[in-house]
Amino acid sequence: MMDEPTDKELLAQFRDERTRNAAFGKIIQRYQRRLYWHIRRMLIDHDDTDDVLQNVFIKMWKGLESFKEDAQLYTWLYRVATNETLSFIRQRKAELFVRYGDVEYGIESKLQDDNFFRGDEIQKKLQLAIQTLPEKQRLVFNMKYFEEMKYEDMSQVLDTSVGALKASYHHAVKKIEEYIRNSNEASMRG
Amino acid sequence: MSEFYDNLPADFEDLEKYAPTLAKLDRRDGFVVPGDYFDALPAHIQSLLTIAGAAKGKAAGLHLPENYFDELPELLRALIVLHEASKNKTAGLSEPSENYFEELGGQLERLNVLSQLLKKDRPEIPENYFEQLGSELSTMLALDNLKQDKESMFAVPEGYFDALVSKVQARLALEQMKDGNDADVPPGYFDDFAARVQARIRGEEKAGDGKKEDREEAKVISISAHFRRNARVYAAAASLALVLGIGWVLYNNLGETNKTPEIVKENGTTTQPNVIPAPGDTRPPAPSPENFVQQPKNVQKNENSVKDTTPLAPGNNFVQQPKDSTGNKINNEEPKFASNEMPDVLEGELRDAAINYLAENEDDLGFLMDEIGLKP
Numbered sequence: 001m002m003d004e005p006t007d008k009e010l011l012a013q014f015r016d017e018r019t020r021n022a023a024f025g026k027i028i029q030r031y032q033r034r035l036y037w038h039i040r041r042m043l044i045d046h047d048d049t050d051d052v053l054q055n056v057f058i059k060m061w062k063g064l065e066s067f068k069e070d071a072q073l074y075t076w077l078y079r080v081a082t083n084e085t086l087s088f089i090r091q092r093k094a095e096l097f098v099r100y101g102d103v104e105y106g107i108e109s110k111l112q113d114d115n116f117f118r119g120d121e122i123q124k125k126l127q128l129a130i131q132t133l134p135e136k137q138r139l140v141f142n143m144k145y146f147e148e149m150k151y152e153d154m155s156q157v158l159d160t161s162v163g164a165l166k167a168s169y170h171h172a173v174k175k176i177e178e179y180i181r182n183s184n185e186a187s188m189r190g
Numbered sequence: 191m192s193e194f195y196d197n198l199p200a201d202f203e204d205l206e207k208y209a210p211t212l213a214k215l216d217r218r219d220g221f222v223v224p225g226d227y228f229d230a231l232p233a234h235i236q237s238l239l240t241i242a243g244a245a246k247g248k249a250a251g252l253h254l255p256e257n258y259f260d261e262l263p264e265l266l267r268a269l270i271v272l273h274e275a276s277k278n279k280t281a282g283l284s285e286p287s288e289n290y291f292e293e294l295g296g297q298l299e300r301l302n303v304l305s306q307l308l309k310k311d312r313p314e315i316p317e318n319y320f321e322q323l324g325s326e327l328s329t330m331l332a333l334d335n336l337k338q339d340k341e342s343m344f345a346v347p348e349g350y351f352d353a354l355v356s357k358v359q360a361r362l363a364l365e366q367m368k369d370g371n372d373a374d375v376p377p378g379y380f381d382d383f384a385a386r387v388q389a390r391i392r393g394e395e396k397a398g399d400g401k402k403e404d405r406e407e408a409k410v411i412s413i414s415a416h417f418r419r420n421a422r423v424y425a426a427a428a429s430l431a432l433v434l435g436i437g438w439v440l441y442n443n444l445g446e447t448n449k450t451p452e453i454v455k456e457n458g459t460t461t462q463p464n465v466i467p468a469p470g471d472t473r474p475p476a477p478s479p480e481n482f483v484q485q486p487k488n489v490q491k492n493e494n495s496v497k498d499t500t501p502l503a504p505g506n507n508f509v510q511q512p513k514d515s516t517g518n519k520i521n522n523e524e525p526k527f528a529s530n531e532m533p534d535v536l537e538g539e540l541r542d543a544a545i546n547y548l549a550e551n552e553d554d555l556g557f558l559m560d561e562i563g564l565k566p
Contacts, residue, residue: 021236028232036228040221050227057235058242119220126215146217163198170202177209184211 004030007073014064024064028057031074034147035081041142042085042135044110044127052088056081071156078157086135122180129179133172140165141172237268349397356390433544441540 005013005026013023035056040049059080067076111117111124119127130138139158143149151162158165205213417424 025232025236028235032228032231036223037219037221040223041219044221046222046224053231054235054238058239061235061239116222117220118222119218122215123218123220126212127219146219166202167198170198170208173205173209173212177212180211 008069011064011067011069011073024061027060027064027073031077032057034074035077038078038081038142038147039085041130041146042138043088044116044131046116048088048092052081052084056084059084072153075153075156078153079159082139082157089135125180125183126176129176129183132179133175136160137168137172140168141176144169145173233271237271240264240268241272353394353397356393360390429547430544433547437540437544 010023010027010030013019014027016023032053036049036053039052039056040046043049043052056077060077063080067073111119111127117124117127130141133141136158140154143154143157144151149157151165154160154165155162160168201207
């Protein structure tokens with residue numbers, strides 16, 4: 001079985017015009033799922049995620065040739081995906097003039113739709129709790145809790161110090177725990 | 191801020207301690223992904239990029255993109271992939287843009303016509319057919335570009351439309367003026383013409399046409415502004431001229447006797463009143479009017495003289511009371527002077543009258559006095 005090419009080898013193949021398309025296809029196959037879930041956990045909606053993900057790869061195509069390799073390829077891709085996601089969220093909020101409460105209702109209705117979500121009740125509560133966090137804290141929580149990314153890599157993606165990221169994660173965990181507990185108590189009372 | 195991080199407990203990642211509910215959950219988010227999404231995504235992305243590359247070449251303008259026919263099969267494949275993607279709902283791939291597939295259909299149709307043209311079994315091919323084919327395709331592409339991008343083909347200088355109305359109006363006004371038909375000039379047109387021109391110049395400068403250094407600034411000189419700046423000087427000259435004029439008239443009308451004020455010359459000659467030239471910018475400092483006040487000369491011969499012998503103070507508007515030939519004063523009448531003589535230099539009571547009048551009505555007397563011979 002042939003060894004999979006490393007990121008560096010793929011970059012070298014990309015820079016060669018003869019092998020550019022093939023290398024590009026391999027990079028997409030290697031990172032599409034990780035980037036998809038990174039975006040999807042922020043946006044919830046599949047169609048929005050697809051739009052953003054396509055934009056990310058098109059930007060990758062345009063920017064990869066000048067990529068300086070001072071960071072790893074996947075942290076660079078994560079950074080592009082994060083910026084695209086945050087831009088999408090802000091643009092959507094500005095376009096729709098959506099208040100936070102309306103956002104939460106929209107998310108809740110999507111989480112009810114089987115086409116989008118097939119988790120149990122507690123997982124639904126978890127997603128609602130995550131949506132209550134500020135955008136950057138939400139990113140930190142998702143990247144640590146679901147993807148188990150190292151703080152050093154997260155620091156490169158989010159351009160934030162390791163100490164700040166640790167503190168952010170710790171507070172996010174406490175907030176989510178409180179939300180789920182309150183939600184459970186409300187369900188038991190009601 | 192570092193204190194905030196330093197207070198973080200060492201075991202902050204221990205979920206069982208700080209978030210027991212969360213610790214019990216599977217680390218799954220529960221989201222659903224359409225079945226073939228990840229299998230179809232790479233080809234979908236590459237098709238988008240191929241179309242984008244072809245569109246870029248198309249936008250180049252009036253010539254056929256390079257390698258157009260070489261890239262045609264790949265372009266067709268990409269178009270087909272995208273078209274299939276729209277039909278394949280299970281892949282969950284989104285359409286690139288609104289009206290995309292309507293445009294796609296148009297492109298496919300053109301390509302279809304081209305492929306049929308190339309395949310068609312013709313008994314004979316017209317002369318120069320393939321040579322002309324390239325230019326025909328270029329024309330088709332150019333027409334397509336025109337449809338898509340009508341407005342941005344021609345560049346319009348910045349600020350052109352903003353200035354157009356005023357330019358046309360000014361040109362109309364000029365042409366009317368050339369015709370010499372004053373009846374067509376709008377009423378009040380010239381009244382604020384200078385202000386309008388200045389406003390237009392300011393407007394053009396604000397628009398920042400960047401060519402200030404290349405053209406001369408038009409100077410609009412306002413006559414009224416010039417007169418306003420020098421109003422006091424002109425007023426002083428006018429006042430003095432008035433005084434001299436009155437003096438000359440009165441002098442000419444004065445009686446023949448020697449008892450008239452000494453302004454009448456003994457030799458009976460008259461002189462033209464001194465013409466006071468327009469004041470210049472440099473003037474000697476104005477002397478105090480008190481220095482020129484003199485005691486009026488008394489006419490002793492008539493005890494009925496009503497001449498005021500008190501010292502003259504600045505500001506007093508002393509008017510010499512003339513006497514008639516009998517020595518009696520003439521009350522409430524203008525002083526009368528010899529009409530055929532005007533002294534070169536004002537002396538005596540007339541000089542005093544002139545001084546007092548000017549002292550009351552003008553601030554700067556120095557150069558005026560020099561001009562008319564009123565020396566201390």
